[in-house]
Amino acid sequence: MDEVLAMLSGEAYVSGEKMSEALGVTRAAVWKRVRQLQDAGWPIVSGGRRGYRLLPHDRLEPETWQGALRTRAIGRGTVRYEASLPSTNTAVKDMFREGAPHGSLCLCEEQTAGRGRLGRTWVSPAGAGLWQSVLLLPSIPPERVSVLTFCAALAMAEALEETAGIDARIKWPNDLVCGGRKICGILLEASVEPGRVECVVMGVGLNVRPEAVPPELTGQAACVADFCAEVPPRRRILCAYLERLEHWTDAAEQGGFNAVAPALKACCVTLGSRVLVTPAAGGEPFAGTAADIGGDGSLLVRTDAGEERHVLAGDVSVRGVMGYA
Numbered sequence: 001m002d003e004v005l006a007m008l009s010g011e012a013y014v015s016g017e018k019m020s021e022a023l024g025v026t027r028a029a030v031w032k033r034v035r036q037l038q039d040a041g042w043p044i045v046s047g048g049r050r051g052y053r054l055l056p057h058d059r060l061e062p063e064t065w066q067g068a069l070r071t072r073a074i075g076r077g078t079v080r081y082e083a084s085l086p087s088t089n090t091a092v093k094d095m096f097r098e099g100a101p102h103g104s105l106c107l108c109e110e111q112t113a114g115r116g117r118l119g120r121t122w123v124s125p126a127g128a129g130l131w132q133s134v135l136l137l138p139s140i141p142p143e144r145v146s147v148l149t150f151c152a153a154l155a156m157a158e159a160l161e162e163t164a165g166i167d168a169r170i171k172w173p174n175d176l177v178c179g180g181r182k183i184c185g186i187l188l189e190a191s192v193e194p195g196r197v198e199c200v201v202m203g204v205g206l207n208v209r210p211e212a213v214p215p216e217l218t219g220q221a222a223c224v225a226d227f228c229a230e231v232p233p234r235r236r237i238l239c240a241y242l243e244r245l246e247h248w249t250d251a252a253e254q255g256g257f258n259a260v261a262p263a264l265k266a267c268c269v270t271l272g273s274r275v276l277v278t279p280a281a282g283g284e285p286f287a288g289t290a291a292d293i294g295g296d297g298s299l300l301v302r303t304d305a306g307e308e309r310h311v312l313a314g315d316v317s318v319r320g321v322m323g324y325a
C-alpha cells in the first residue's frame with residue numbers, strides 16, 4: 001500500500017511534517033513521493049505550510065478507500081485492483097485456488113470479457129462502472145446458496161440509497177432496476193461439493209456513468225448518473241456495499257432466508273407485478289402474477305390458468321420494467 005496516498009485519502013490537507021513523522025522518513029522523501037504520485041496522474045496539490053491535499057477524484061486504488069472501510073472480513077484478506085482484467089469473477093476464482101481467505105475482493109476499471117447471467121456478455125468500459133467480485137466461504141447448505149444473491153442485491157440497493165439517494169429496486173432474482181431500467185447485475189458462481197459449499201464468487205456490475213450503457217440498451221439499462229445530480233465517488237459506493245454485504249451475509253448465515261426475507265420482499269419490484277416467465281431450461285413461456293418468494297429463493301407465480309408455479313431459474317420479465325410493456 002502506498003502510505004503517502006493512504007495519508008492523503010481523506011482529501012484534507014496533511015502537512016509534510018506530519019507525514020514525515022508518521023512514516024519515519026525525511027520531508028524531502030515525502031516531497032519526492034508526492035512528485036512521483038503527481039507524475040502518475042494523482043491530483044495532489046501543495047498548499048505551502050498546510051502541506052499536501054488530494055483533490056476530489058474517482059479512483060479506486062485500495063489505498064484510497066481501505067482506511068474508510070468498516071468491515072470485519074468483507075473487502076479485506078486479499079485485495080486485487082487492476083486497470084484491466086478479462087473478468088473479476090474469473091480472477092477471484094484464481095485467487096481462491098491460490099488460498100485467498102473469505103471476504104477477498106477483486107475490482108478493476110475495465111473488463112475485457114465481463115460475464116453476465118445465462119452466458120451473456122457484460123459490457124464493462126474503463127472507469128464507467130463498479131466492476132467487482134467478492135470471495136465468500138459461507139457456512140450455508142448448497143441448496144440455500146441463492147440467498148446470497150439476495151444479500152448482494154439488498155446490499156447494493158442500500159448502498160445506492162445511502163451514497164447517491166437513489167431508490168433502486170430488486171427485480172427477482174438478481175437485477176437492480178431504477179425507473180424501469182437495469183442499473184446493476186449480479187453473477188453468483190458457486191463451487192459446491194456434496195453437502196457443502198466450497199466457495200462463492202459474488203460478482204456485481206454497477207453502471208455508474210453513461211458510457212457503461214451500450215447505445216442499443218438505452219431503453220432497458222441505466223446508470224447512477226441518470227438519477228443523481230452529483231455522482232458519488234465509486235469508492236464510497238463500494239465501501240457502503242461491502243459493509244451492507246457483510247451485514248446481510250452475517251444475517252443469512254445465522255438466520256437463513258427468513259433473516260433477509262422482509263427486507264427483500266419490501267425492496268422487490270417483481271412481487272405483485274404481472275410477469276412473463278421464459279424458463280431457462282427450455283419449455284413454454286407463461287404469464288402470471290408474481291405472488292411470493294420461497295425459502296429456497298424461488299419465485300411463486302400464479303399463472304393466468306390459475307396454477308401456482310415455482311420458478312427457480314429462468315428469465316422473468318416484469319411488466320413496466322426493462323422494456324416489457
Ligand code: BTN
Nearest residue numbers: 087114115116117185186203205
Ligand atoms: C447479469 O445481470 O447478467 C449479471 C452481470 C454481472 C456483471 C459483473 S461485473 C463484475 C463481475 N465480473 C463479471 O465478469 N461479471 C460480474
